[in-house]
Amino acid sequence: MSHPFKAVSLSFKKAPLAIRELLSLDEAACRRFLHTLHNELGLSDLLVLSTCNRTEVYYAAEDDRSREIILALGHLKDRADIGQFLPYFDLLTEADAAVQHLFEVAMGLDAQVVGDLQISNQVKMAYQWAADADAAGPFLHRLLHTVFFTNKRVQTETSFRDGAASVSYAALELVEELTADVANPNVLVVGLGEIGADVCRHLAASKAFGTITLCNRTRSKAESLAEECGMNIVDFENLVPALREADVIISSINRAEPFFTKELVQHLDVLSFKFFVDLSVPRSIAADVEQVPGVLVYNIDAIQSKASAALEMRLAAVPQVRAIIAESIVGLSDWAKEMMVSPIIQKVKASLEQLRQEELDRFQKKATPAESKLLDEATRSLMQKVLKQHVLQLKAACKRDDAGQLVELLGELFDLEKQPAAV
Secondary structure (H helix, E strand, O other): OOOOOEEEEEEOOOOOHHHHHHOOOOHHHHHHHHHHHOOOOOEEEEEEEEEEOEEEEEEEEOOOOHHHHHHHHHOOOOOOOHHHHHEEEEOOOOOHHHHHHHHHHOOOOOOOOOOOOHHHHHHHHHHHHHHHOOOOHHHHHHHHHHHHHHHHHHHOOOOOOOOOHHHHHHHHHHHHOOOOOOOOOOEEEEEEOHHHHHHHHHHHHOOOOOOOEEEOHHHHHHHHHHHHHHOEEHHHHHHHHHHHHOOEEEOOOOOOOOOOOOOHOOOOOOOEEEEEEEEEOOOOOOOOHHHHEEEEEEEEHHHHHHHHHHHHHEEEEEEHHHHHHHHHHHHHHHHHHHHHHHHHHHHHHHHHHHHHHHHHHHHHHHOHHHHHHHHHHHHHHHHHHHHHHHHHHHHHHHOOHHHHHHHHHHHOOOHHHHOOOOO
């Protein structure tokens, strides 16, 4: 692709969570970073994307500026030791590779959960921040709008986004199904390991529940997640009253023996239905808990079965998604080539207009107002036809990757070295 577009990527593919955490950026930090890259490093067509799985910078520059970008990131995060993290970064210094990567990220092909629904919204937010910072040039605007259009095609033409393809997504979907007929259902999440925390984030994003309460042996972890997701906290010592109030209990407690026993659940005085969702391995809810009247238990096998079926469906749609992306990139590439000859088109137009005005000045002195108007219309029409022919030839040459010779010929024909571009 004929454009100096590049990317710097730190993602889950190379960097462990401990490294990604150190270099992740919230919205305020992304905006500050955009300002630094645009105003201090002079980069354009900038996009800064930071999620739990990646921190990436897309930019346009003739030279590889990746090292400067990584050093600037280290300065922003107060990491003087940023140099030791260099091996974790991928440097995409060719436009074709950078564009392909952004498409795959935005579509969810490059996600831990294939077809991740959240990433496309995160890309949209990153684009908004770039636009707010006046750091998005014509190429990035065109690229992102092409990405969003492609995303719509993937959504409507394939099964790539169907179903819940991770345990946490599947757990959310299951809870929504179980509580479909419950008004403002109360959910209690016990145990906040990686899966439990992910479920909490999905529950918060769903907006389908009444009160969501967190319980964890380490209160500080619960406090941090509750603040992030806008949820309530109950101390482990006060768990039983919270169990009585909850319609759904999601457990991801990590221990060798079941925590929720039949004896414990029997004392909850279940009046209608209470749903227990067990995400733990080994199980944290004893098998005989379901013998308690009104209690229904769903374990990890049922949830993973739902996730696996959705993942298989998504993986089957990957070739179709890649074909749609390929079509979009071809169109973007054609546009980028045409943009390269846009200045020559403007110069040809300015040259023709100058010639037209010179000839009009010669004849309009002797012409009546009606004749003058007719001359203006006729010469303008002729100029537009001549210009159209050259534009069509240039666009055709661009698609053949053969515009250079034609640009040189037009430059000599219209003496464009002396002709400034039209404003």
